[in-house]
Amino acid sequence: MKPVLDVNQLTMDFGGLRALDHIDLQVKPGEIVALIGPNGAGKTTFFNCITGIYSPTKGDMLLTRPEGDSSRLNGLKPNRVTERGMARTFQNIRLFQNMTVLENVMIGRHCRLRSGIPGAILRPPANRREEKQVVDDSYRMLEKIGLARYVNEFAKNLPYGAQRRLEIARALATEPFLLLLDEPAAGMNAQETKELDDLIIRLRAEMGVSILLIEHDMKLVMSLSDRIYVVDYGKKIAEGNPEEIKSNPAVIKAYLGEDIDA
C-alpha cells in the first residue's frame, strides 16, 4: 500500500541557516508515527513545510488518499492542504478564543461546506439544511472527543487540557485522513496525558485516521507510536520502532550528550 504521506529530501533554509536537511519521512495508512528530537531540531518547521505555511527550499511532498489518488503538496496554500485531507493542531494553542467551542468546530467544517454569499443572503432550503447539518455534525464531533459538556462555552474559558482536545476536534472536523499533532500533550498532567493517549488510539480505530505527531513526552511516544523518526539539527538521525529507538546510540547521544570519558 502506498504511504499516505511521502516526504522526500525535504530541505528548508532560512537565509544561511539550514533548518531541515534532506529529510525523508513516510506515514503509512493507519499508522501512528512520531517525530521527536531536542528543542530547536526542526520538528515544527517540518510541520509548517508540509502544511504549506512555509514553502520548502527543496524536496517533494506527496499526499495520497487511502482510496489511491495522490497530490503534490509543494506550493499549495495551507487551506488547500487541509482540503486535500491533512489537518493539524498547533504547539501553542491557536483556538478562536472569543468563539464558542461549538463555533470553533464549525469553522473546521468550513471547507466541507458550499454555501456562498447569495446562499447566505437568500437562505434557500439547501443552505438552511447545511447550516443545521453543520451544527449537528459539530456537536457529534464534540461528543466523540468528550467535550460535549463545554459546547456553549467560550474557547478561552476552557481548562488547558480541554483546549488541547478542542484543537484536535477542530482539526478532525475538516475530515482529514492524516492528522498532524504538534505536541498535543505539552503542559498536560499525567491524568490528561493518559486520556490523550486513549483518545488518539480511539481516533485511529474509529475514524481510521493516520497520525503524525511531535511530542516530548517519551512515555506517550513510546506507548503510542508504531514508528519513530528522530531529528537533530535539521537532520534525520534515526528511524525505527520504539524498541530500536530506545537503544539507538545516536539518539541517546542527541538527547543526553556524549560520554565524556568515552
Added chain:
Amino acid sequence: MTIYQEIKKSLLVSLWFMFLTFPIMVIKVNTIEQTIDWHWWRLAGVGVGVFFLSFLWRYAIARKEAGKKKAEISGEEKVALIPRLMGNPRFYIPGLIAALILVVAFPFVFSMYQTNILITALIYVVVGLGLNIVVGLAGLLDLGYVAFYAVGAYSYALLNYHFGVTFWMALPIGALLAFIFGIILGFPVLRLRGDYLAIVTLGFGEIIRLVLENWNEFSFGPSGIANIPKPSLFGLQLSLQQSSIFIYFLMIGLALMTIFVVRRLQDSRIGRAWIALREDEVACQAMGIDKTRTKLSAFALGATWAGMGGVVFAAKTTFINPTSFTIWESIIILCVVVLGGMGSILGVIVGALILILLPEYLRAFSEYRMLVFGVILVLMMVFRPGGIISGVRRIYKFEGQNTIAENNNA
C-alpha cells in the same frame, strides 16, 4: 490622609494645565495697537475648573474600575441593558412599534431641515453598516473607505451626465462598481494587516480623491458635477419637499435592507469565517479557510454598501465634488462603527445617529461645537471602550439534537 493626597493630585493636575494653556489662554496680542493683553483671570479660571474636573474624572474612573472588579468576582459576564431589553419580546415589540410610528411620522411632523439631517444620518447608517463588515467582523482596519463612497456618487453623476442613466439604474450599477473597486483595491493589500493595512488603505482613499480632483476631462475636477437629478417616483413631478420625503423613505428602505442583509451575512458560513479570520489568521488557514477569498469578500461586500450610499448622496445633494470625499469622511464613518460598537448592528445605527445628529444640534454652541463633540468622543472611549452598544455577536448555541442556533443578536 487620602483626601489630602487627592487634593495634592488635583492641584498638580491643575497647575500642569495652567502651564499648558498659558500661551493660548493668557497672552493675547493686540495687533492694531501692537501691545500684549494679559488675561490672567482666564488662567485662574482654568486652574479652578481643572481642579474640580479632575476630582470628577477620578471618581468616574474609580467607579468604572469598581464595576469591573465586581463583574470579575461574580464571575458572570454582565449583559448590557440594551441587548437584554432587545432579547425580551415584552420590551422590543412595543419599542419597535414606537420606532416605526416615529419613523413614518417624522417627515410630516418635523421641518424639512430636520428631515434632511436625518437623511444624511441614514446614509451614514448604511455606509457604517458596510464598514462594519470590514472593520467589525473581519477585523480589517480600512481608512480609505470613503473611496468606495466616491465611486458610488461619481458613477451616478457621470453616468447620468453622459448617458442619462436614472437613479434607479444607477443604484445597482454604483453598488456593482464599488464591489469591483473593493476587489481591485483589496487585492494588493491582502497580505497586510493591522497598522500597515490602515496606512495603505488611507493612501488608496487619497489616490481616488486626487484622481477625481485632477483628472478634469473625466470628473470635471474640483468644480464637480452639478444638476444631478433627484430620484424619480414613477415619473411623477415632485416638489422639493416631496422629493426630500421620498428620499427619506427610500433611505429607510435601504437601511432596512442593509440591516437584513448584513445580519444574514454575519450569521452564515462566511460571517463565521470573517470572525475566525479576525481571531487568528494562521489557524484559520490551517482549518481550510481561503484567506484571500474571505478577505476579498469582506472588502467587496463592505464597499458595495458604500457605493449605494454614494449614489443616494449624489442624488440628495444634486451636486458633488471631491471635497465631499476627504479622509475626514472616512474617519467619521470609522468613528460611527467604533463609537457605536464594533460588530454590533444596533450599535452602528445608534452611532451614526449620534455622530451625525449631535454636531447639528450642537450648533447652539456655535464655535465650541466641535470641541464639545471631541470631548464627548474622548469620554465615550474612556468609559465605554466597546462602543455604545458593544458587539453582542450572535452565538451559535447547541440546544438538543434538532434545534439550530438560538438567535440573541443585538
